[in-house]
Amino acid sequence: MKLLECPINGIRPLSEFTYGGEYRDMPNPDTCSDKEWAAYVHYRNGAPGVKKEWWYHGPSGTWFIAERDTMADKVIRTYIAGQEEAK
Amino acid sequence: MQDAVLMSPVAFAHALRKPVNGEVNGMETALSFDAADVEAKRSQTLSICDVSNLNRFGVKGPQAANWLQAAGIKLPGTTNSWTPQDNGSLVMRLGNTEFLLEDQPENDLTGMLNDTAVNEGGVHKVLRNDAAFIVSGELTPALFSEVCAIDLEGATLEENRLVMTVIAGVSATLLKQTLNGQSVYRIWCDGTFGPYLWKTLLGIIEEQGGGPVGFNFYYKLN
Numbered sequence: 001m002k003l004l005e006c007p008i009n010g011i012r013p014l015s016e017f018t019y020g021g022e023y024r025d026m027p028n029p030d031t032c033s034d035k036e037w038a039a040y041v042h043y044r045n046g047a048p049g050v051k052k053e054w055w056y057h058g059p060s061g062t063w064f065i066a067e068r069d070t071m072a073d074k075v076i077r078t079y080i081a082g083q084e085e086a087k
Numbered sequence: 088m089q090d091a092v093l094m095s096p097v098a099f100a101h102a103l104r105k106p107v108n109g110e111v112n113g114m115e116t117a118l119s120f121d122a123a124d125v126e127a128k129r130s131q132t133l134s135i136c137d138v139s140n141l142n143r144f145g146v147k148g149p150q151a152a153n154w155l156q157a158a159g160i161k162l163p164g165t166t167n168s169w170t171p172q173d174n175g176s177l178v179m180r181l182g183n184t185e186f187l188l189e190d191q192p193e194n195d196l197t198g199m200l201n202d203t204a205v206n207e208g209g210v211h212k213v214l215r216n217d218a219a220f221i222v223s224g225e226l227t228p229a230l231f232s233e234v235c236a237i238d239l240e241g242a243t244l245e246e247n248r249l250v251m252t253v254i255a256g257v258s259a260t261l262l263k264q265t266l267n268g269q270s271v272y273r274i275w276c277d278g279t280f281g282p283y284l285w286k287t288l289l290g291i292i293e294e295q296g297g298g299p300v301g302f303n304f305y306y307k308l309n
Contacts, residue, residue: 001236008166008167008182008183009167009250009251009252012236012237012252013236013237013253015236015253016236016252016253057251058253058258059251059252059253059258059259059260060167060181060182060251061182062182
């Protein structure tokens with residue numbers, strides 16, 4: 001059974017979680033160029049490596065960030081968005 | 088025009104067993120399924136009871152804890168824990184900023200909170216429509232080992248901890264408390280999943296020699 005650690009609820013089976021996509025910093029839509037905005041909306045980086053990803057723990061309704069090495073499929077750490085310094 | 092009757096979210100799952108029904112907190116509820124001695128025996132072996140009729144109140148937001156404390160509510164100190172009030176009501180902390188309160192039949196803390204105005208930002212009342220169950224008996228570890236992905240033995244639920252996990256594929260909140268001197272498990276899930284969860288748990292419970300018990304087994308009403 002694959003396991004993932006929710007920062008609030010602890011280690012749980014992966015079946016309790018939903019992947020929410022890669023975490024990416026959004027450019028300011030009021031100041032960025034059309035090219036930058038189009039790249040943000042349409043492009044994804046599929047190269048393997050350490051990625052920040054949104055994950056959702058369904059039973060508790062908790063969204064959090066997981067830093068995952070997509071080459072090795074190994075989760076390095078998880079934390080609530082904005083609280084990464086605490087982990 | 089007929090008056091609407093509020094029914095337990097699992098009422099249709101009960102119907103084939105022809106329980107003795109009655110109204111509790113304005114909700115038609117199975118008061119008993121069998122003779123008191125039969126239900127008492129089941130509760131020692133393995134049993135499930137529908138307590139969806141107990142009044143509940145949800146609140147969330149960054150100021151929810153302050154708002155509850157201002158209303159005189161004693162709060163659990165840590166995330167995913169619960170604490171009883173002096174009158175027996177349960178207060179559960181479901182996350183950093185979310186709370187669920189549940190009354191006993193004879194008190195009305197939730198009604199008081201519903202009537203309390205929210206005058207500040209960061210406090211949001213949450214409408215609850217849970218199906219709620221009491222599971223008891225010495226064979227509960229066998230039941231949960233079949234339907235829970237995490238191990239509930241040991242310290243997981245001790246010291247007023249609560250767990251939010253998946254039970255038989257349904258997201259649920261689970262805690263362990265002492266009721267009438269008996270150690271029981273409490274389960275809450277979304278009301279629309281109630282009949283499925285009731286049938287699934289009851290199927291396993293009956294395989295183990297247990298069965299359903301009515302609301303009157305735990306709460307004697309006049």
